[in-house]
Amino acid sequence: MVSMQIGELASKCGVRIDTVRYYEKQKLLIPSGRTEGGYRIYSGGALRELKFILRAKSLGFTLREIRELLSLKIDRDNQPCKSVKDLAEAKLTDIEDKLAELTSMHQALTGITNACCGGDEPATECSILDALDEEDV
Numbered sequence: 001m002v003s004m005q006i007g008e009l010a011s012k013c014g015v016r017i018d019t020v021r022y023y024e025k026q027k028l029l030i031p032s033g034r035t036e037g038g039y040r041i042y043s044g045g046a047l048r049e050l051k052f053i054l055r056a057k058s059l060g061f062t063l064r065e066i067r068e069l070l071s072l073k074i075d076r077d078n079q080p081c082k083s084v085k086d087l088a089e090a091k092l093t094d095i096e097d098k099l100a101e102l103t104s105m106h107q108a109l110t111g112i113t114n115a116c117c118g119g120d121e122p123a124t125e126c127s128i129l130d131a132l133d134e135e136d137v
Contacts, residue, residue, distance in 0.1 A: 002044040009042045013050050026063055028053055
């Protein structure tokens with residue numbers, strides 16, 4: 001069985017030791033034991049789990065969602081694939097909603113920025129400040 005200390009685990013995943021400790025504190029990652037000196041020891045399974053957590057996080061999953069994905073992964077023999085797909089589709093919907101919101105923000109900001117002269121005159125007549133003062137931005 002492969003075992004490593006926290007620094008090696010963090011290094012293999014390209015994260016800081018504090019990140020590993022954080023996921024451990026969140027009960028997403030569990031060390032397999034401790035050395036006689038009290039240092040945490042992690043197995044190769046912990047390395048796979050941490051990589052799983054980091055990949056899920058990079059796709060926008062929250063810690064709660066990652067916890068749910070991990071529980072589905074652990075009990076995958078008794079879980080339908082539909083449960084996992086439902087989680088992924090819900091995340092995709094969240095991302096699409098955020099994209100729509102960002103697109104709207106981009107369009108509004110582009111409009112008020114393009115309307116501004118951007119000159120050296122005083123901002124008393126600045127169209128951006130005036131637009132932000134309006135209720136319909």
